[in-house]
Amino acid sequence: MDDKTRDRLIALAREAAAKAHAPYSRFHVGCAVMAEDGSVVTGANMENACYRLGLCAEQSALTAAQHAFGLGRITHVAVAGGPNSNGTIAGEDIITPCGGCRQAIAEAASLSGRDIVVISASATGEEVLEMTISQLLPAGFGADVLPET
Numbered sequence: 001m002d003d004k005t006r007d008r009l010i011a012l013a014r015e016a017a018a019k020a021h022a023p024y025s026r027f028h029v030g031c032a033v034m035a036e037d038g039s040v041v042t043g044a045n046m047e048n049a050c051y052r053l054g055l056c057a058e059q060s061a062l063t064a065a066q067h068a069f070g071l072g073r074i075t076h077v078a079v080a081g082g083p084n085s086n087g088t089i090a091g092e093d094i095i096t097p098c099g100g101c102r103q104a105i106a107e108a109a110s111l112s113g114r115d116i117v118v119i120s121a122s123a124t125g126e127e128v129l130e131m132t133i134s135q136l137l138p139a140g141f142g143a144d145v146l147p148e149t
């Protein structure tokens with residue numbers, strides 16, 4: 001992936017973070033998911049007064065991706081975010097997908113056999129960590145161990 005594409009995905013993830021519904025944690029996360037043809041969809045975390053119903057940005061974006069082009073066509077996932085203070089999403093910590101979202105990305109990877117690249121960034125996009133999903137979720141559980149139906 002060239003730097004321009006990576007920067008674009010991080011910028012889209014940061015834009016998506018601004019649209020999060022996170023009144024309880026005030027921790028905004030955005031996610032951009034790219035397909036083989038360069039198409040991109042985004043999502044953001046969406047909290048709920050019933051806390052356990054909160055939805056991560058990655059799962060929000062993966063749902064959009066499934067509808068837009070299909071999980072099996074995903075090549076890259078970018079995540080960015082941080083604490084929202086008076087409308088500014090700040091923080092220098094790199095935001096990586098939680099364990100559940102790594103599992104969801106691995107599900108998409110299993111459909112294509114492609115080791116999806118996950119770009120994790122800080123709120124400003126200045127700090128970046130790029131790893132594949134197999135690096136983020138080694139020895140992960142997948143459909144290959146389920147009995148055939």
Ligand SMILES: [Zn+2]
Nearest residue numbers: 056098100101
């Ligand atoms: Zn998550």
